[in-house]
Amino acid sequence: MAALLKKLLIGTSVAVGMSAVGIAPAFAGSLTNATIGGTAATDYLVYGTSGNKTVLIPNTDANVQSILDGNAGTPTGNVELAASSEKAGFDFSKNTSLTGDIGGKSLTLSSLTASDWATKVSGELTLAQKWFSDALISTGFSNILSNPFLSGTAWNAFNNNGGLQRFSDPNISYVNQDDTTGEIKIGLAGHYDATNLLFGNLSNGQKALINSLRDPSKVGTPIQASEVVKYTYNGTTNYLYNFLATESGLTAFDDGVSHNGNYELKLAGVITPPPPVAVPEPSTILGLMAVGGLFAAAKRNANKKA
Structure with missing residues (x-):
């Protein structure tokens, strides 16, 4: 379980990093x-x-x-x-x-x-x-x-x-x-x-x-x-x-x-289009969904033990 969470969290950090690239401000x-x-x-x-x-x-x-x-x-x-x-x-x-x-x-x-x-x-x-x-x-x-x-x-x-x-x-x-x-x-x-x-x-x-x-x-x-x-x-x-x-x-x-x-x-100058915004791969999105599911399951187990 710990190993799986580590892999999924790495995928999550990559997706967040790519999102940050997409919102970088433009300068003269x-x-x-x-x-x-x-x-x-x-x-x-x-x-x-x-x-x-x-x-x-x-x-x-x-x-x-x-x-x-x-x-x-x-x-x-x-x-x-x-x-x-x-x-x-x-x-x-x-x-x-x-x-x-x-x-x-x-x-x-x-x-x-x-x-x-x-x-x-x-x-x-x-x-x-x-x-x-x-x-x-x-x-x-x-x-x-x-x-x-x-x-x-x-x-x-x-x-x-x-x-x-x-x-x-x-x-x-x-x-x-x-x-x-x-x-x-x-x-x-x-x-x-x-x-x-x-x-x-x-x-x-x-x-x-x-x-x-x-x-x-x-x-x-x-x-x-x-x-x-x-x-x-x-x-x-x-x-x-x-x-x-x-x-x-x-x-x-x-x-x-x-x-x-x-x-x-x-x-009048030419505007060079910015590089395309990186979009997370479908596997990364599925990984994020899986992380959510795993945390939800862990929470339910904890509640049962309590």
Whole structure:
């Protein structure tokens, strides 16, 4: 009898253990197995944090991985892809990428090349044309688009002074996924106020004219624009950017301005189904029933003896 009870109780403990697996709570996942690649795989920088400053730390896979677990409220640094994009001699035909796994799928985030900006993305518009138009519309300067002279002036001042290169080197601060909805959030560190990045090469007179045409509801607000990141995920390759920043609470140690804005990009992710919940074998269920019967019989015998 004792031996039989021992075997049945072992079966019971296994069944209880399997039930516990089935009710484990879900958590938001972050990018894992992060590696740097691309045709310019060494052209990147890793920024950690020291207090409220971002500081350069060694370029290692471990450091890259360590800074990707933050979120909009608590970014923990960033990885700058194509870090030499604003330097003389930059090769605009090469890219630097960050690849990792999230939710059981591979995700690659990449800097942009000149050919990316020339890609047709909306009718006859190239990515460069669409992004610049979106930037003007989102920041309250849509009136400029109806004036060929002003829009051409703004574009030439931006493009002829390395504007596209400047927005091609995304600083990736975090990547995480909601395990319930599948939504992937990608944080880009940037400038909370990007006015100088967009219009810094205009003359004072040109700036005054353009500002006079700004949407009154936007006057006095910062001009915000994220860098652009190219992604490949679940068989799709496309581009992400937006024009809405939150304050990151950080600034770069070297200039006191960079990285003070956080731009959160969103991507519809795939929810990987959880492993099936283990169900006790019929023999285990019968064993549990037998245990109940044995205890009932033992109780009856005890009552008779009493």
